[in-house]
Amino acid sequence: MAYRRNQVDDLVVVVPGIMGSRLADADGREVWGPSGEALLRGIRTLGGSLKGLALPRGVLDGHPGDGVRPVGVMRDVHGLPGLSPLVAGYTDLLGWLRRHFTLDCRQSGDDPRTPANLIAFAYDWRLSCRYNAERLGERVREELGRWRDAGHPDAKVVFVCHSMGGLVARQYVELGGGAEITRRVVTLGTPYRGSLDALLYLVNGLRVSELRGGLARLIPLNLSDFARSLPSLHQLSPDYACLDGVPGQTGLRYAREVTGLPGLDAELLGDAEKFHSDLRESRAGAAYGVEYAPVSGVLQPTPTTAVVDGEGVLTPLLTIGGADEGGDGRVPRLSSAHVGAGRPAYTPWEQHGSLQNNPAVREGLSGWLAGAPAYHRGPGDETTALGVRVPDVVAEGEPCEVAVTAARDVPGYAELAVGVRVDGEDGVRRLQNLDGGRYVTALTGLTPGVHRLEVGAGSRPERTATALVLVVSCE
Incomplete structure (x- = not known):
């Protein structure tokens, strides 16, 4: 299908979240990079390779000198049970940007000096955000210089960041000298005030x-x-x-x-306390008119506070001060929605790992990149907003429970026809109504691999939240 691409003259830099970049060792062997089906095959053996990536004490903002380097962003679903959520990857986002805007990236085999205005910035996510912000600055100055010399002298930088990538970009903008050349920082589920996870x-x-x-x-x-x-x-x-x-x-x-x-x-x-404090106190972005455009997933059950037991173990709660403020399932709304001076948070009801592929978020990106009207999801939008809870990983043969809640202010919240579509299949599996706005089903027969579950109460794609689940083989 042919698309009329909207004009974008700026340099657009996509910055992934933690574990969202592939890493290789000094010999070029990939030590972190399983995604999609490879994640399924390697899940049981990853412990050894990742333990070898542990950092010595005292690294702080430096590099351990172990030869590990980033070699590209994660293409497909990635994550690790107990350490990071499943994330849908960035290939689809990059493809969508190329199809809909005059954004072009270098292809494999191209001269690395070829000007391009769509850059995917991979980084060693083990290391501090300050260290990676310095590497980001080096890359941006090099790429922007080439792009301006190629006939775009007024170009600036627009960052599109997922999760921790927004902290890396903000560190560069506010404290790394990037404010003067940055036009906008779009952040998808960035934990500006951290994440209980x-x-x-x-x-x-x-x-x-x-x-x-x-x-x-x-x-x-x-x-x-x-x-x-x-x-x-x-x-x-x-x-x-x-x-x-x-x-x-x-x-x-x-x-x-x-x-x-x-x-x-x-x-x-x-040191983390000082990192956040320094960012809060910076006024560099405001001085140069940098606009922050935070996207904050909402309504998903999100750990926000925790109770400390007698042995120091933390039991997570979905509330703070008795109120459930929601979030994207990983990052509370109080953390992702507020940063500096900029637009009010853009609030899709979506899971953290799927924000970059959400149709409503992409409508927002159309406005931030090319000035097209943005679709805003918030009070007054005629959608049936749902909170979705799905396990990250289940064993083959065991049921995958999908639990959904509808807020009481949703019209007809207790009598909705809630369904889940698995991997884009034609049929929709209906959830059982438990009364009080609660719906549940147990999916059986899921084959080993990564599955995408689209949950909603309507047929329009922007009315669904996409959860990811990894089914692990028993063999």
Whole structure:
């Protein structure tokens, strides 16, 4: 199908989230890069290679000198149970950008000096956001110089960032000298105030015994030490008071105020506090008129605070101060929706790992890149917004439970026809109505591999949320 491409003269840089870049060792062997079917095949053996990527103490904003380097962004579904959510990858987003806008990237075999205005920036996501912001700055200055010399002297940079990629870009813009050449920073589910998920990984670790059914046998991974060595994961931990039940304390406390929590590197946690504080205090973006356009997934059940038990284990809660503010399933709305001076947050009801492919988000991108009218999902839009909960991973032969909730302010919330479409199949599987706006079904017969579950109460694609589930073979 032919598309009339909308004119974009700026340099567009796509920055993926944590674990969203492929890594190779000094000999060129890929040490992180399984996606799609490769993720299924390698899930049981990844522990060894990832443990070898653990960082020594004291790296902070440096590089460990181990020869590991980024070699490209993740193309398809990727993630790792107990360490990161499943994310849909970036091939589809990059293809959509090329089809709909005058954006072109270098192809394999092209001279690396060929001007291009669509860049996918891969980076070593183990390392601190400051380190990667420096690498981003080097790449942007080089690419923008080529693009301006090719006949676009007024071009600036527009960043399209997923998750932690937004923190890398913001560090470059605010504190790395990038504000003067940046026009806009679009962020999809970026945890500007951190994510409780990161703190749960650091403190609780991956407890194999807690995996359900046959998964403890099928996924014999324990990557706790690897995760705890990463400056990046500490920088993703909450920069807001999120812990309750602290002995001798009342109300919510910051993680840095609580002693005795296992798994936290005090030096890295303190440095993460300074990282967020420095970004909040910067005025560079505002001084140069940089616009931040945050996309904040909403209505999905999202861990936001946690209760500390007597042994320092954290039990996540979906509420803060008794209120369920929702989020995208991984990043609370209070974290992804507020950054600097810019547009109000764009609020699709979508899962974190699928924000970059959501049709409504892409309507928004049309406005941010080329000035076309943006589709805004918010109060007053005639959609049936649903919260969706699906496990990241299940064992072959075990049911995959899909649980859906409709808010009470949704018209007819207790009598909806909620359905799920698996992998784009023609038929829709209806969910059982449990009353009170709750709907559920157990999907059976899912084959080993990654499956995309589109959940909604209507037939229009922008009315669905896309959840991802990995089915692991029992063989």
